[in-house]
Amino acid sequence: MPPEALFSRDVHDFRAALTRVQKNAIKSPLIDAGIAGRELRLKAENLQPGGAFKIRCATNIVEQLSAGQLRGGIVTASAGNFAPAVAMAAARHRVPVTCHVPANAAAVKLAALERLGVAVVPHPFEDWWRIMATRDAGAGAGLFLHPVCEVDGMVGNGTIALELLQDWPELDTVVVPFGGGGLICGIAAAMRRLKPGVRIVACELDAAAPLRAARDAGRPVRIARRATFANGPGEQSVLDAMWPLLRDLVDEVIVVPEEDAVAAFRRLVLDHHLVVEAQTAIAFAAALTPALEDRKVAVILSGGNIDRDALVRNLALTK
Amino acid sequence: MPPEALFSRDVHDFRAALTRVQKNAIKSPLIDAGIAGRELRLKAENLQPGGAFKIRCATNIVEQLSAGQLRGGIVTASAGNFAPAVAMAAARHRVPVTCHVPANAAAVKLAALERLGVAVVPHPFEDWWRIMATRDAGAGAGLFLHPVCEVDGMVGNGTIALELLQDWPELDTVVVPFGGGGLICGIAAAMRRLKPGVRIVACELDAAAPLRAARDAGRPVRIARRATFANGPGEQSVLDAMWPLLRDLVDEVIVVPEEDAVAAFRRLVLDHHLVVEAQTAIAFAAALTPALEDRKVAVILSGGNIDRDALVRNLALTK
Numbered sequence: 001m002p003p004e005a006l007f008s009r010d011v012h013d014f015r016a017a018l019t020r021v022q023k024n025a026i027k028s029p030l031i032d033a034g035i036a037g038r039e040l041r042l043k044a045e046n047l048q049p050g051g052a053f054k055i056r057c058a059t060n061i062v063e064q065l066s067a068g069q070l071r072g073g074i075v076t077a078s079a080g081n082f083a084p085a086v087a088m089a090a091a092r093h094r095v096p097v098t099c100h101v102p103a104n105a106a107a108v109k110l111a112a113l114e115r116l117g118v119a120v121v122p123h124p125f126e127d128w129w130r131i132m133a134t135r136d137a138g139a140g141a142g143l144f145l146h147p148v149c150e151v152d153g154m155v156g157n158g159t160i161a162l163e164l165l166q167d168w169p170e171l172d173t174v175v176v177p178f179g180g181g182g183l184i185c186g187i188a189a190a191m192r193r194l195k196p197g198v199r200i201v202a203c204e205l206d207a208a209a210p211l212r213a214a215r216d217a218g219r220p221v222r223i224a225r226r227a228t229f230a231n232g233p234g235e236q237s238v239l240d241a242m243w244p245l246l247r248d249l250v251d252e253v254i255v256v257p258e259e260d261a262v263a264a265f266r267r268l269v270l271d272h273h274l275v276v277e278a279q280t281a282i283a284f285a286a287a288l289t290p291a292l293e294d295r296k297v298a299v300i301l302s303g304g305n306i307d308r309d310a311l312v313r314n315l316a317l318t319k
Numbered sequence: 320m321p322p323e324a325l326f327s328r329d330v331h332d333f334r335a336a337l338t339r340v341q342k343n344a345i346k347s348p349l350i351d352a353g354i355a356g357r358e359l360r361l362k363a364e365n366l367q368p369g370g371a372f373k374i375r376c377a378t379n380i381v382e383q384l385s386a387g388q389l390r391g392g393i394v395t396a397s398a399g400n401f402a403p404a405v406a407m408a409a410a411r412h413r414v415p416v417t418c419h420v421p422a423n424a425a426a427v428k429l430a431a432l433e434r435l436g437v438a439v440v441p442h443p444f445e446d447w448w449r450i451m452a453t454r455d456a457g458a459g460a461g462l463f464l465h466p467v468c469e470v471d472g473m474v475g476n477g478t479i480a481l482e483l484l485q486d487w488p489e490l491d492t493v494v495v496p497f498g499g500g501g502l503i504c505g506i507a508a509a510m511r512r513l514k515p516g517v518r519i520v521a522c523e524l525d526a527a528a529p530l531r532a533a534r535d536a537g538r539p540v541r542i543a544r545r546a547t548f549a550n551g552p553g554e555q556s557v558l559d560a561m562w563p564l565l566r567d568l569v570d571e572v573i574v575v576p577e578e579d580a581v582a583a584f585r586r587l588v589l590d591h592h593l594v595v596e597a598q599t600a601i602a603f604a605a606a607l608t609p610a611l612e613d614r615k616v617a618v619i620l621s622g623g624n625i626d627r628d629a630l631v632r633n634l635a636l637t638k
Contacts, residue, residue: 029348034368046592049353108589270427270630273365273594273623304592311589312631 003245005151006189014190018159020063021056030167039296046276046304050084053302058085060156070095075142077131080109081303082147087116100137102128108307148180149241157186164298165194175299177283178202178211181242188249201252203286212253214238228258230278254286261285262317277303322564324470325508333509337478339382340375349486358615365595365623369403372621377404379475389414394461396450399428400622401466406435419456421447427626467499468560476505483617484513494618496602497521497530500561507568520571522605531572533557547577549597573605580604581636596622
């Protein structure tokens, strides 16, 4: 099913997804950041089972698969958070999971996969990226689930929008970390049905901004990423398959300097007492930009799976 | 008002307190710890404004003071979390706050006090402890508020019990960090009115267990504390003023080895993505003991204010 099928999903589809998602996910708390002069709340998806929003995505996919589809097992390619979520969702149905990973994936994520019984297959980053771009994981049995592009996965992510509006009907802006786009497109598609006009903001680091580059060029372009606190170096672009959604659904991209994201990381950990992935700190930094100070902003804390060493290293980056 | 006045407070008093407390505090999330074979949920008071449950306590006191009582300002003695909470509650009424602190208080807490405009007066630990025991802070104007013994403060803490039962009517055990006793007595007194029979469990480190010592001796006794990851060395005992409450309201004390508390700290931060004070990790460790595995346990994550250096140091204590 092409990602554009997301456009045809309606309110009932997102509500039905929420019922499925609740089998494995919590309703994550929406916490007032308590920052003077700001209406800014934190949607703490880092507190989900598996430590990230991906449990919504995986659950909404797996719960709709037939016994026949599940019979050969499930295969995915994931830098980390999708695969453990698939493993949790598949465990209900006693289905084995294989995961192709990039060699630079966080050790804590690989260890978690192995604890969940996932068969892990490492690849050089470029080879892994090719699997992500082509869905071709080579020979071997199993149904391939893409960590970003599955329509039912995006609908699962869109359940966040339902919860946001339950807790804060007045919100007017959602700030979302940008990885592959599955999170932001799911939330945006749901929000468009539920409360059109809510502004959907994607966030990137200035050193690694493929979505900004695609918007500037009018199409996905490959960019060279510098190494940042959030990611290793490499080339990356917006996935071709996701571009029609991203072009239509994202209202704005805020590009953040690395030092602001590092300060935001520290602030989330030490002032708000929430452990987050570096990617998530980028969104918090974006939410704090002056451009958004008059708005009612929910920022999605997408995940919290970070190595102890990376946590300590990131805390040490500022005084 | 002697602490025993707590025994005469009824359900209506706790409900009225909750209405006051909500002016400054959030309803903290109750998060399923997701541990197989356990019914264990985390009451995340570390996500409160000011980073601890003390905002409930301070708000319920300050909101009931008259203009005359507030006129001379407020004085307190606090190792940290009560004073910023008082400052926040007092800010609504533009009342100045002075705080006497022990010299070993966490730097992050002192810095936070100064940012809140609190006048900070440091003392050697023994002198500070005498202020805590006698309420005599020396010359100087202002109404003295005790961080532990104020009845209205304990009633404010008891609002946690109301929220716990709203979210989880079936719970049968509450595990609470033990500092001075204001938190556990407030929760216990409320629970006795709301759902008698819920087991109230206090937690201490084996290297610093004044409550266990008092229960063994039948009265408060001074013990020599070894230095632990949670506290510096020193002598300490249960406050005489609190003993009648603690003797009556606490059902059980679980004493935890330091290594278990350190492992629990690491687990809260890296698996649950919640930053907590060392004191709080002791309660999580206690909640994980085999003795409680068949029970429906809520553990109170009382606070999250920890120095970056202490956070990093505690994470380094285990592999």
